[in-house]
Amino acid sequence: MLAAAALLASCSQDDALQNTLNGNEGLAPITISVATPDGMATRANAGGDEEVTRCLIQILDENSQPMEGYETPATMAGTEASGFTKTVMLNPAKTHRILFWADRGADYYTTAYGLDQVTMANDLQTPDIAYAAVTTWGGTETSTVITAELKHVVSKITLRTTTAVSQGKTLSIHVPTTYTGYNVNYERPINRTSNGSTYSMTLPAAVAANSDVFSFYVLADGEENQTLTLNNDGAEKKQENVPVKPDTHIILQGDVQQAGYAQVAFTANVNGAWGGTEIFREPEVGDGYTIDFATHTITLSGAELTEEMVNKALNGTGILVINGEIESSEMYNAINGNNQITELTLNDVTRIEDEALGGLFNLTSLTLPKVTYLGTYAFGGSGLLRSVSLTAAEPITVASNAFQAPTAHNFITLTLNANKRNEVNGNVWQGINWFNIIFA
Numbered sequence: 179m180l181a182a183a184a185l186l187a188s189c190s191q192d193d194a195l196q197n198t199l200n201g202n203e204g205l206a207p208i209t210i211s212v213a214t215p216d217g218m219a220t221r222a223n224a225g226g227d228e229e230v231t232r233c234l235i236q237i238l239d240e241n242s243q244p245m246e247g248y249e250t251p252a253t254m255a256g257t258e259a260s261g262f263t264k265t266v267m268l269n270p271a272k273t274h275r276i277l278f279w280a281d282r283g284a285d286y287y288t289t290a291y292g293l294d295q296v297t298m299a300n301d302l303q304t305p306d307i308a309y310a311a312v313t314t315w316g317g318t319e320t321s322t323v324i325t326a327e328l329k330h331v332v333s334k335i336t337l338r339t340t341t342a343v344s345q346g347k348t349l350s351i352h353v354p355t356t357y358t359g360y361n362v363n364y365e366r367p368i369n370r371t372s373n374g375s376t377y378s379m380t381l382p383a384a385v386a387a388n389s390d391v392f393s394f395y396v397l398a399d400g401e402e403n404q405t406l407t408l409n410n411d412g413a414e415k416k417q418e419n420v421p422v423k424p425d426t427h428i429i430l431q432g433d434v435q436q437a438g439y440a441q442v443a444f445t446a447n448v449n450g451a452w453g454g455t456e457i458f459r460e461p462e463v464g465d466g467y468t469i470d471f472a473t474h475t476i477t478l479s480g481a482e483l484t485e486e487m488v489n490k491a492l493n494g495t496g497i498l499v500i501n502g503e504i505e506s507s508e509m510y511n512a513i514n515g516n517n518q519i520t521e522l523t524l525n526d527v528t529r530i531e532d533e534a535l536g537g538l539f540n541l542t543s544l545t546l547p548k549v550t551y552l553g554t555y556a557f558g559g560s561g562l563l564r565s566v567s568l569t570a571a572e573p574i575t576v577a578s579n580a581f582q583a584p585t586a587h588n589f590i591t592l593t594l595n596a597n598k599r600n601e602v603n604g605n606v607w608q609g610i611n612w613f614n615i616i617f618a
Contacts, residue, residue, distance in 0.1 A: 204269045204271060205267040205268060205269050206267065206268060206269070206270055207265055207266070207267055208265065208266055208267070208268050208315070209263060209264075209265045210235065210254070210263065210264050210265070210266065210276070211261055211262070211263045212233050212254060212256075212261060212262040212263070212278065212280070212328065227307050227334075228282055228307060229257075229258040229259070229282075230258050230280040230281055230282055230307065230308075230309065231257070231258070231281075231282050231283050232253060232254075232280065232281060232282070232283055233253070233254045233256070233262035233278065233279070233280040234251035234252065234253060234254065234278070234279045234280070234289055234293065235248075235251060235252050235253075235254055235264055235266075235276065235277065235278055235279075236248050236250075236251040236252070236276075236277045236279075236292060236293045236362075237266065237268070237274050237275070237276050237277070238274065238275040238276075238277065238363070239272065239274065240272055240273050240274075240317075242275065242363070244292065245274065249292075250289075250290060250291075250292065251277075251279065251289050251292065251293050252264065258280075262280075268315065268316060269316065270315075270316050270317075271316065271317070272316050272317060273314060273315075273316045273317035273318075274314065274315050274316045275312065275313075275314050275363070276312070276313050276314065276315060276326075277293040277294075277310070277311075277312055277362040277363055278293075278309075278310060278311045278312070278313075278326070278328055278362070279293050279296060279308070279309070279310050279362055280308065280309040280310070280328060281306065281307065281308040281309075282306055282307065284299070285299055286298070286299055286302065286305075286306035286308075287299060287305075287306070287308060293310075293361075293362040293363065294361045294362060294363040294364070295359065295361065295368070296308075296359055296360045296361070296362065297358055297359040297369065298358045298359065298397075303375075303376075303377060303378075303394075304375050304377050304394045304395055304396055305332050305358075305395045305396060305397050306332075306395060307330070307332065307395060308330070308331050308332055308360070309328040309329060309330055309331065310328060310329070310331045310360065310362045310365070311326045311327055311328040311329065311362075312326070312362060312363065312365060313326035329424065329425040330424060330425040330426075331360050331367070331397065331424050331425075332395035332396060332397055332424065333395065333396050333397075333398050333400075333422050333423055333424060333425075333426045333427075333428060334393055334394075334395050334426070334427045334428065335351060335353070335377075335393065335394055335395070335396065335406070335422070335428045335430065336390055336392070336393040336427065336428070336429045336430070337349065337351060337390070337391040337392055337393075337408070337430050337434065338388075338389070338390050338391065338429050338430065338431040338434075339385060339387065339388070339389060339391055339431075339432070339433065339434035339435065340387060340388060340431065340432060340433055340434075341387050341433045341434065341435045341436070342384060342385065342386055342387045342435065343381065343384065343385040343391060343434045343435045344381075344384055344435065345381055345382070345383050345384045346380065346381060347380070347381050347410065347411055347435075348378065348379070348380045348381075348409075348411055349378070349379055349380075349381065349391065349392070349408065349409065349410055349411075349434065350376050350377060350378035350379070350408070350409040351376070351377050351394070351406055351407065351408055351409075351430070352374055352375070352376045352406065352407040352409070353374050353375050353376075353396050353398065353404060353406055353422060354373075354374040354404055354405065355370070355371075355374060355398060355399075355402070355404055355422075356370070356371050356374050356375040356396045356397055356398055357369055357370050357371065357397040357398065357399070358371060358397065359397070360397060366399060367397040367398065367399055367424075375396050377392070377394040378409075379391075379392050385434075391434055396422060397424075398422040398423055398424070399423070399424075400421060400422065400423020400424060400426070403418075403419045403420055403421050403422075404420050404421075404422050405417065405418045405419070405420070406420050406422075406430065408430065408434075408437055408438070409438070410434065410437045410438045410439070412438075413437070413438025413439050414438050415432075415437040415438045417430055431472075462490065464481065465480075465481060466478065466479050466480030466481030467479065467480075467481040467487060469487060469490050469491050470491075471490070471491070471493045473499065474491050474492060474493060474495060474497040474498055474499055475491065475499040475500070475501065476488070476491045476498075476499070476500045476501070476502075477500075477501040477502060478500070478501065478502030478503075478504070479502065482508055483500065483504050483508040483509070483511075483512045483513075484511075484512050485511065485512045485513075485516075487512065488512050488513055488516060489516075489518075492518055492519070496518055496519055496520030496521060496540065497520070497521045498513075498519050498521070498522050498523070499523040499525065500523070500524050500525065500526075500527075501525045501526060502525075502526050503526050503527060503528070504524065504526075504527050506529065506530060506531035506534040509527075509530065509534040509535050510533070510534050510535075513535055513538070514533075514534065514535055514536055514537055514538075515536070515537035515538070516537075516538060517537075517538070517539050517540050518540070519538050519540065519541055520540050520541060520542050520543065521541075521542065521543040521545075522535075522538070522541060522543070522544050522545070523544075523545040523546075524545070524546055524549070525545075525547060525548070526548055527546065527548060527549055528548050528549060528550055528551070528570075529549065529550065529551040529553075530546075530549060530551065530552050530553060530556045530557075531551075531553045531556070532553035532554045532555060532556065532577075533553070533554070533555045533556065533558060534553070534556055535556055535557050536555055536556075536557065536558040536559050537558070537559045538557065538559065538560050539559055539560065539561065539562070540562060541557070541560040541562060541563050542562050542563060542564050542565065543563075543564070543565045544557070544560075544563060544565065544566045544567065545567045546566070546567060546568055546569075546570075547567070547569050547570065548570050549568055549570060549574070550570050550572050550573065550574050550575065551574070551575050551576075552568075552574075552575070552576045552577060552580040553577055553580065554577045554579055554580065555577075555579060555580065555581075556577070556580045556581075557580060557581045558579075558581070560581055563581060563589075563590055564589060564590060564591060564613075565590065565591050565593075566590050566591070566592050566593070567592075567593040567618070568592065568593070568594060568595075569593060569594065569595045569618045570595060571595050571597055574598075574608075575608070576608050576610065578608075578609065578610060589613050590612055590613055591612070591613055591614040591615075591616065592607065592612045592613075592614070592615045592616070593615075593616050593617070593618050594607070594615060594616075594617055594618070595617070595618060596617045596618065598617070599617060602615055
């Protein structure tokens, strides 16, 4: 992402600032700078993210109307490599809303009607790279240093193949809900398309296995997950439940050569930190364990669970799934106290002893299909827990204070095996009053 910093120039003394205001009818010079963090100018991927060549600024008054001189966006001087700057005159007694837009020029986006009505150039198949940000200055906020972050307004979609793809193959990806414009002031896309957007390419050369085939951008609001359709020379492969939203890089990965013609698996890996390391990674196979980064799953086949394995499998998310039996001592050493975990599934664990998984303060969902015993404070500290699934057919024992406190159960929806119906009285099970009890 880009970082924008607005600085009060030269006037470090109160008297000097007041003299400037008095001599300029209440206006003070402000130098606004937009800089690019190291490593963001170029990125290695199939399509390449080109450097932006212009950065525009538009300043609105207290009534959200363009300030005099900013009826249309003004161009900031500089380049992405050196940074963009512009000095403006503003009245610190008034609140101003400052809009920023950065792209590769008028061949890609039209900004003549203002940064609240940015639109794609008419001849584009899909949008180009672009960034935006909004900040305020003046009124009660007159700090000498004002910062804002410019983020991608587009979502980037990359098609990656695990097998070689032959030359001449025509591939396309259809995204059903997209837009052709962006309102920087409201920070959302505008002008929804009637049929979505499709990016298509006939491969000019063969693509090697484990390589990117192509990348493209779309403008999407991210309000609902979407079903993307890969068309492979007329055969279709659908990928459901993909969160297409601004400032997100989505990697569709699988056997592109056979997609639509054979039963092949695809995954959609989502990276919210676009400028960082892409989250797609081949599974890590070690001595007695496998880590699947796409599904956040650790499968143990003889190895002892470690904190390093857990952090790798989380892969920047809060989801953790573990296959294989784990001793409570391993849980305590590898998982206990991990505040990143929000959803935890232990598919083969049968017992969780006292305090084994305490300190999971952000845990909201817990799935334990084989557990038959939960000890005292097994999940102590999990005050945000709202869903617990205990679906073993065998008898289950749960300590009255297995969770944060006896009253914590009052907020938890509990899922039990259907053979436990006769053990439940209303929402009471094992002498504990739960928020709700359902049966699987």
